[in-house]
């Protein structure tokens with residue numbers, strides 16, 4: 001009897017393995033069928049074979065290869081040496097395409113953006129957004145509703161320089177800094193390490209909630225502390241890969257994990273509903289202009305029959321949740337500063353010069369003159385290479401002559417751009433100076449102002465660094481720039497941010513580019529500059545400051561830092 005059971009079990013296993021292998025191979029061999037226009041104008045359907053790929057295993061496909069690397073994007077780069085800059089992989093039964101250079105990234109996100117507007121159908125994404133990832137702005141597939149939500153959100157959450165939204169961001173940021181400084185003064189003991197990340201996150205959460213909902217919460221408020229913590233857990237979670245993403249049949253083994261994810265997000269949603277939306281909904285006045293994003297959302301609920309209450313709750317959740325990205329970004333910046341005192345010296349030289357040795361706080365108005373501080377934020381973005389959320393092909397298409405079948409997940413490897421010797425000197429060094437160039441003699445305040453870094457909201461093409469030919473001339477003569485690839489003391493106000501780095505895509509490009517980038521720059525700058533205005537940052541133990549490569553997220557419980565009041 002026992003042998004019969006074993007035989008039966010082995011037979012089932014072999015059938016499963018065999019079927020899985022056949023399905024994976026069929027997926028690899030499938031050709032994309034795409035309508036092409038011949039030179040005589042005639043339209044015909046052509047078949048295109050997929051990009052080359054390593055041989056897959058049954059069940060897991062090529063997951064074994066990528067599992068060998070601590071950083072999957074480094075793994076993608078290593079595979080590119082063998083298979084070229086564009087290649088396919090099978091993760092479980094899912095077809096994936098990996099692109100590893102700027103030209104291909106542009107071809108996917110800009111030229112063919114309309115074919116790649118989908119997002120992966122990961123179980124974890126559904127769990128995070130009330131059972132349907134399409135509730136989320138960042139994790140939904142492209143749709144008419146998404147276009148509408150983006151337009152609504154962009155008006156309020158992409159404050160442009162010289163707009164009233166920008167002034168509002170500055171005032172809110174500076175007010176919250178005042179309260180944060182009091183809080184830090186209460187909790188810091190000279191020379192003693194503190195758990196800074198939750199405090200930073202709470203300050204960011206208040207900046208975001210005031211900006212979007214005109215409400216702030218007390219740092220001692222337990223419910224507020226809890227949702228700030230849960231948002232941080234979610235930010236960490238969303239930045240990690242997970243076996244469930246490609247092997248969903250493992251879900252019975254991960255129920256504890258998925259239940260925890262769902263609990264975080266339902267608790268957050270309850271807080272947003274009870275502490276923010278319910279009261280506001282009673283006070284809404286349709287005839288008055290919008291006071292904030294919440295007003296605009298509530299009005300769209302009344303005016304637009306396609307909008308439902310859930311949609312706006314999820315939108316607020318998405319946007320308030322953006323604060324964790326800023327909190328983690330600034331925590332990382334402070335960590336690199338603790339590691340290298342030269343960086344702190346350069347930022348503090350700028351701060352002292354502009355604030356007349358600390359006579360006033362730093363405001364957003366100072367951002368343009370404090371280019372080293374901004375360069376430090378950009379360097380954190382480069383060095384941590386925040387991964388671009390994977391895109392999914394919504395129909396069969398062609399990239400660089402290779403067929404991409406509908407449903408293929410596309411990994412955009414911006415790590416390879418950020419770590420390329422072709423674009424950066426000593427790319428593995430953390431060196432903010434690489435984002436600076438000397439101001440020209442005649443580059444007066446006037447020309448600087450007219451050259452302001454613009455955010456190309458309308459064109460959805462990420463950071464606008466100006467004309468590409470400037471970049472080409474930089475490549476031909478890198479000595480013209482301040483990029484030595486090493487940290488050195490720099491005089492304040494002698495440098496400006498480089499205007500032209502088309503290979504630097506921290507917020508991605510194309511129709512799904514990040515909507516929150518101006519909030520990141522604005523609130524991130526105010527936080528970093530004002531903390532360094534008052535404090536020196538150091539570490540109790542440099543060897544414990546572990547940072548994952550290619551990740552902007554730090555674990556919710558991470559290392560402590562020492563803040564020492566500056567004299």
Ligand code: HEM
Nearest residue numbers: 137138319322325386388389507508512513514515516520
């Ligand atoms: C350091 C901070 C941040 C970084 C590096 C970052 C980067 C990115 C990247 C790479 C994408 C994916 C774009 C693509 O798929 O092509 C994205 C999407 C998005 N980001 Fe951010 N982001 C940051 C902060 C924020 C904040 C603070 C908000 C909101 C307040 C925000 C809102 C969004 C939204 C809504 C999307 C999805 C857009 C869409 O899919 O249509 N982000 N972000």
